[in-house]
Amino acid sequence: MPNLVESLYNIRILDELAEKRTIIHNIHPLMKVLTTGVYLMVTVSFGKYELSGLLPLIFYPVVLITLADIPIVPIFKRVLLVLPLIIGIGLFNPLFDKNPMIVLPWIQISGGWISFFSILIKGFLTILAALILIATTGMTRIASALRIMRIPRLFIMQLLLTYRYISVLIEEVGRVVRAYSLRSPGEKGIRFSNWGSLTGQLLIRTLERAQRVYHSMCCRGFAGEYNVGREKGMGIGDIVYFVGWSLYFVIIRYFNIPAMIGSLMMGVGK
Amino acid sequence: MHMADALLSPGVGGTMWAATAGVAAYSIKKVQNDIDEQKIPLMGVMGAFVFAAQMINFTIPATGSSGHLGGGMLLAILLGPYAGFLTMASILVIQALFFADGGLLALGSNIFNLGFYTCFIAYPLIYKRIIRKGYSTGRIFTGTLLASIIGLQLGAFSVVLQTLFSGKTELPFGTFVMLMQPIHLAIGVVEGLVTAAVVGFIWKARPEIIEKAAAGEALGGISIKKVLAGLAIVAVITGGIFSWFASAYPDGLEWSMLNTSGKEELEAPDGIHQTLSSIQEKIAFLPDYSFKNQEQKVSADAPETEEAWPAVNVGTSVSGLVGGVMTLLLAAITGFSIYVIKKREKASAV
Amino acid sequence: MSHHIIQVNNLKYKYPDGREALNGVTFRITHGESIGIVGANGAGKSTLLMHLVGVLFPDEGEISVGDVPVTKKTLPVIRQRVGMVFQEPDDQLFMTTVYDDVAFGPRNYKLPEEEVEKRVKSSLDTVGILHLKDRPPYKLSGGEKRAAAIATVLAMNPDILVMDEPTSALDPKSRRRLIMLLQSFTHTKIIATHDMDMVFELCERTIILQDGKVITDGPTAKILSNVELMEECGLELPLGLQGCPVCGTK
Ligand SMILES: Nc1ncnc2c1ncn2[C@@H]1O[C@H](COP(=O)(O)OP(=O)(O)O)[C@@H](O)[C@H]1O
Numbered sequence: 021m022p023n024l025v026e027s028l029y030n031i032r033i034l035d036e037l038a039e040k041r042t043i044i045h046n047i048h049p050l051m052k053v054l055t056t057g058v059y060l061m062v063t064v065s066f067g068k069y070e071l072s073g074l075l076p077l078i079f080y081p082v083v084l085i086t087l088a089d090i091p092i093v094p095i096f097k098r099v100l101l102v103l104p105l106i107i108g109i110g111l112f113n114p115l116f117d118k119n120p121m122i123v124l125p126w127i128q129i130s131g132g133w134i135s136f137f138s139i140l141i142k143g144f145l146t147i148l149a150a151l152i153l154i155a156t157t158g159m160t161r162i163a164s165a166l167r168i169m170r171i172p173r174l175f176i177m178q179l180l181l182t183y184r185y186i187s188v189l190i191e192e193v194g195r196v197v198r199a200y201s202l203r204s205p206g207e208k209g210i211r212f213s214n215w216g217s218l219t220g221q222l223l224i225r226t227l228e229r230a231q232r233v234y235h236s237m238c239c240r241g242f243a244g245e246y247n248v249g250r251e252k253g254m255g256i257g258d259i260v261y262f263v264g265w266s267l268y269f270v271i272i273r274y275f276n277i278p279a280m281i282g283s284l285m286m287g288v289g290k
Numbered sequence: 291m292h293m294a295d296a297l298l299s300p301g302v303g304g305t306m307w308a309a310t311a312g313v314a315a316y317s318i319k320k321v322q323n324d325i326d327e328q329k330i331p332l333m334g335v336m337g338a339f340v341f342a343a344q345m346i347n348f349t350i351p352a353t354g355s356s357g358h359l360g361g362g363m364l365l366a367i368l369l370g371p372y373a374g375f376l377t378m379a380s381i382l383v384i385q386a387l388f389f390a391d392g393g394l395l396a397l398g399s400n401i402f403n404l405g406f407y408t409c410f411i412a413y414p415l416i417y418k419r420i421i422r423k424g425y426s427t428g429r430i431f432t433g434t435l436l437a438s439i440i441g442l443q444l445g446a447f448s449v450v451l452q453t454l455f456s457g458k459t460e461l462p463f464g465t466f467v468m469l470m471q472p473i474h475l476a477i478g479v480v481e482g483l484v485t486a487a488v489v490g491f492i493w494k495a496r497p498e499i500i501e502k503a504a505a506g507e508a509l510g511g512i513s514i515k516k517v518l519a520g521l522a523i524v525a526v527i528t529g530g531i532f533s534w535f536a537s538a539y540p541d542g543l544e545w546s547m548l549n550t551s552g553k554e555e556l557e558a559p560d561g562i563h564q565t566l567s568s569i570q571e572k573i574a575f576l577p578d579y580s581f582k583n584q585e586q587k588v589s590a591d592a593p594e595t596e597e598a599w600p601a602v603n604v605g606t607s608v609s610g611l612v613g614g615v616m617t618l619l620l621a622a623i624t625g626f627s628i629y630v631i632k633k634r635e636k637a638s639a640v
Numbered sequence: 641m642s643h644h645i646i647q648v649n650n651l652k653y654k655y656p657d658g659r660e661a662l663n664g665v666t667f668r669i670t671h672g673e674s675i676g677i678v679g680a681n682g683a684g685k686s687t688l689l690m691h692l693v694g695v696l697f698p699d700e701g702e703i704s705v706g707d708v709p710v711t712k713k714t715l716p717v718i719r720q721r722v723g724m725v726f727q728e729p730d731d732q733l734f735m736t737t738v739y740d741d742v743a744f745g746p747r748n749y750k751l752p753e754e755e756v757e758k759r760v761k762s763s764l765d766t767v768g769i770l771h772l773k774d775r776p777p778y779k780l781s782g783g784e785k786r787a788a789a790i791a792t793v794l795a796m797n798p799d800i801l802v803m804d805e806p807t808s809a810l811d812p813k814s815r816r817r818l819i820m821l822l823q824s825f826t827h828t829k830i831i832a833t834h835d836m837d838m839v840f841e842l843c844e845r846t847i848i849l850q851d852g853k854v855i856t857d858g859p860t861a862k863i864l865s866n867v868e869l870m871e872e873c874g875l876e877l878p879l880g881l882q883g884c885p886v887c888g889t890k
Pocket residue numbers: 655656657659660661679680681682683684685686687688
């Protein structure tokens with residue numbers, strides 16, 4: 021139950037954020053999708069022992085979150101919920117890879133820990149990038165980006181329908197589960213013997229709903245084809261956004277800027 | 291388990307995206323040929339149903355723990371493999387976007403792992419084969435249960451392979467397999483039982499739904515040979531791309547070390563080297579101090595002298611640390627300044 | 641205008657499970673009329689309305705809208721003329737924004753996008769929710785959802801509006817607003833409902849359906865005030881016609 025409420029709440033928060041109108045929100049969805057793609061590719065392309073080189077990637081979420089007015093708390097809550105799964109796998113690295121890699125005067129750090137932190141940072145950045153994309157774009161505009169990318173409309177239509185009916189069905193499921201638990205106090209979930217019929221009944225109702233949705237589509241001239249309006253035009257600014265970020269990502273991929281800064285600093289300091 | 295972006299390499303992520311796109315394109319074609327336009331809203335609403343139903347926890351008798359529905363096999367049984375695969379794909383797209391489950395780069399892997407094996411292997415080869423002799427409560431139960439378990443086992447094994455090929459974790463193959471398969475056997479049994487319970491209920495209440503879904507599918511007649519041949523082709527292509535990537539991108543460690551060490555030579559003034567190597571000499575009594583050269587490949591390029599490596603290494607480490615802190619600081623300042631500027635703009639706009 | 645005339649002749653329909661939902665329904669509706677179709681749950685109202693828009697096809701009998709018989713071939717024409725508002729707005733608002741939902745119909749008829757926009761805006765304006773056009777449907781209240789559902793139909797420029805229980809699940813204020821809105825429409829209206837007061841206010845003619853048959857068909861004022869008839873059909877007099885429980889007068 022908390023799961024149901026929680027996930028509905030999560031979707032609605034992101035939806036609400038996507039309705040804002042900031043510079044970032046106004047950028048063409050296709051460019052945002054592509055930029056996210058380049059960002060993810062560059063992020064995961066860093067070797068498993070590269071740590072400092074990864075850090076300049078943090079500028080992307082920092083700039084976007086502030087420019088797009090994204091509240092940090094709900095986003096980070098989500099990140100913290102997902103990160104443990106990655107940590108679970110990553111924690112094996114320090115166990116299996118004990119070769120010292122970083123040697124500082126006061127400490128030695130094994131390669132396993134380095135690669136663990138590398139996974140951790142990558143996990144953090146990639147999760148953030150996905151959430152930022154949806155929080156600044158929203159499902160409707162992501163769908164229009166997909167259309168421009170020539171993803172078949174049948175798939176997009178079906179994706180949007182799923183997205184649309186998630187909130188309807190979560191509420192319906194919520195009602196049924198609540199009614200069930202009111203009559204069976206002290207149970208944590210649904211007894212297995214009842215699960216099949218409860219879910220089955222919900223499923224039959226869902227199928228009937230699908231039928232009604234289909235009818236209402238037909239009444240408005242639906243003939244198996246999903247027709248869309250004009251896509252938003254792309255301006256110079258949108259292209260600059262994509263090219264600019266991509267250039268930045270590529271540069272930090274090929275030059276370890278923090279290491280350069282570091283050695284510069286130390287050179288000056290000495 | 292969902293594959294995560296952070297555990298993937300671009301090569302594996304990209305390959306799985308390509309494989310998924312291929313299967314999806316083929317499925318879309320099949321669904322479109324179906325001319326049953328009713329299927330489009332059905333797929334959409336069913337996707338939402340599975341999404342919501344995955345959150346109905348049930349208690350597993352005698353264990354006190356709880357489980358939930360998987361979805362892939364249920365979709366294949368109710369919608370057929372093609373529509374089922376596409377519906378699973380959109381559920382995962384939404385989960386990746388809104389819940390950051392897995393991630394966008396790993397989406398290809400996740401759709402493949404959770405959709406392909408259930409809809410295109412377990413469903414036709416197990417469920418349909420068992421059902422072919424005619425519907426009965428028992429056959430529906432066994433078919434659904436077995437297909438769910440095997441679909442999930444294949445998916446879990448696929449996760450293991452993708453993780454290993456990506457090379458981000460140190461988990462040895464054997465350990466990982468021993469970790470993943472039994473857990474997913476347990477999950478598979480639970481998911482299989484509930485899927486069988488739902489399918490069984492529907493079959494009793496509205497048998498036409500189950501029969502209609504399976505009847506329209508030509509896939510039932512598909513031969514194992516064809517599937518295996520298809521898989522072999524996929525494997526060869528995938529292997530080819532992997533090895534291409536492997537040769538194009540040498541091992542991450544090697545690549546990064548060579549890179550940074552090269553730059554270090556250029557930029558670090560001699561003084562640093564000396565200071566650092568003197569610091570390093572002081573701590574030279576530490577036990578596995580001569581470790582660094584265990585990466586033999588790295589040392590192949592650089593002369594294998596004791597000073598050169600530690601010096602570079604300490605230099606890299608320290609400057610990396612300092613630079614890293616500076617970078618984060620800079621990022622924080624950037625974020626804060628944007629915030630302040632925006633706030634001022636808003637204030638002046640009012 | 642003859643294309644506003646609806647002719648239903650001896651309509652019979654059996655659901656696949658054998659349930660006879662319509663059992664020989666006949667009536668004729670002329671241009672500009674407002675008809676209330678009333679009857680208890682399961683009387684066959686929804687089934688009848690589905691036939692008017694060609695979602696279901698009769699086993700026996702025929703329907704024509706204007707001079708066009710409702711068949712699979714004529715569906716595109718029929719559905720442009722007859723707009724149906726379904727009982728559950730969530731079934732009718734299936735897109736992710738109100739705008740896209742209202743635009744869905746016009747776009748299916750391949751209208752140029754300028755025309756689509758014009759129609760979307762004017763129909764949203766008519767129902768008074770133009771300001772909600774970029775909202776996702778789940779963020780609308782019950783009344784707003786109903787208004788949006790009506791707008792999706794208005795955007796098709798239908799001559800005839802068919803509505804299935806439009807006031808169900810509305811609070812009194814939204815219901816009042818809806819009735820006023822419907823009153824302002826000049827379309828031919830066919831409204832299936834249990835809401836006797838709405839019928840009393842909106843429809844000059846009433847058809848009572850019971851067990852898939854027409855029991856009566858005539859002027860609303862006369863039918864709805866017939867106590868025996870109403871009771872026989874499992875219906876209630878409109879509140880306006882019931883005796884006042886406080887002072888005991890009408
Ligand atoms: N999809 C269906 N399958 C089988 N029977 C149905 C279906 N829909 C409605 N019925 C039956 O047909 C009869 C008429 O239903 P309906 O037209 O929905 O009534 P109303 O809208 O007046 O409440 C009812 O007895 C109902 O149970």
